[in-house]
Amino acid sequence: MNKQETAGFYNLSWIQRIGFGSGDLAQNLIYQTISMYLLIFYTNVYGLDPAAAAFMFLVVRLVDVVWDPVVGTFVDKHNPRLGKYRAYLVLGGIPLTGFAIMCFWNGMSGSLLYAYITYVGMSMCYTLINVPYGALNASLTRDTNEITVLTSVRMFMANIGGLAVAYGIPKIVSMLTKDGQVNSPEAADAWFTTMLIYALIGMALLIFCFSQCHERVVMDSKETENVSVSDLYKEFLRNRPLRILAFFFITAFAMMAVGNSAGSYYMIYNVHGTSDDMAIFMALGSVPAFIFMPMVPMIKRMVGKRGMFFIFLSVAIIGMAMLYAISMIPALKDQIWLVYVAQFIKSTGVIVATGYMWALVPEVISYGEYTTGRRISGIVNALTGIFYKAGMALGGVVPGVVLCLVNFDKDNATTQSPLAEQGILWLVAVIPAILLVLAMYIISKYELSDEVIDKINKEIEARNE
16 A cells, blocks of 8 residues: 555545445435335325325424434444444445335325334434445545545446436336336335335345445544534534535435426326336436446546536526426427437436535535544534435425425326426426526535645645644
8 A cells, every 4th residue: 555545545446436336326226216206106106195295205304304413423423343334334224125115015005104104214214324324435535536436436326226216116116017007006016016126126235335345534433422413513604615515415406306206297297108208207317327427527627616517507407498398389299209308418417416516525524624623424424414305305395285286186197287287397397497596506605626625635634644
């Protein structure tokens, strides 16, 4: 190992990079299924009222606001024998698998209490994995170029999970039902079986991630023994780059969650597509990752971090505008290939911008360590987790509220009123575009360039020596 590596700027092997990325692949197989399809399962299969489902999504996120900092503090204060961060991939992965499967069980059909218990349990277990996993990359190396590569691999694999969920879920559910219809109570067993398959594969991938990640940039127990929940609020107030990133998270994830939740409704009721059409449309939400995520390090070198965000967020807005125009112009409405093109353009912008933002988390962790002397990765990831969950809450609440306001008929499996179709279109295109404009403004305030963060990391290592 050379002197540069000894100082914390470690280079990782490809198997280690892939191993780390498999953790996000696993989480996406489980949580993306929840994000994309749980609402339509609840309303059309399980039998919940859209307003009740929307309120439940809000309550679960409020629970997360309390639970996330507790997990972040616990992770920073403790050093499990299996690893400070990686241990939770297994400890949280087992119950997460169980709760995710139970979320799609229809044995308690229509029971709001059962839905609350299983969804809250799933969300709490997800946090128990996601917060320490978010801190894991910052514990592998300080090298910004390695972090960029690591993030690109992570997001590439995360989008493999997204593609498997977006395309595979409706295909498998349709295949397992007698009439091929995925949005009716008769599809209940098919949804349960499909979630069972995806959750078990996810658990196996979490174990693989655990086996390949070796933490080498962590504070010792003496330096973190006094970490408390109050540090979360202190860090938020004194760490300006963290505040900017946190607000970017909430707008970005709100945008993604709203669009993802509404995508299946859009293809069924606005486009009147088949389950195959829905699978293609949802899959196009992940396909651009395989083209553009490997190019992220090069693009970042050419235009810089902020320039890359501006370019790809603008591309996403263009795609959303196209989706809206196609649905509003009668001559284009029946051209489903145009819908696919618009979805591909929109997804290209969303994937690159929201994928790269995870590379900024280790930067704000290092900035906090530079200014305070403590590397409280769990606390920082708990903060970003709160805003990430807040964005996801909007993604769950807003579609349910809008569907309620436009009198969505959950008992009609094929058609809706013009008002309901317009509401669904707003969820797919207009509301996400508004959120992206806000996200562009927020990220314009981020000031940690590669040169600045490299200087900070080198000064931290020199100080530690």
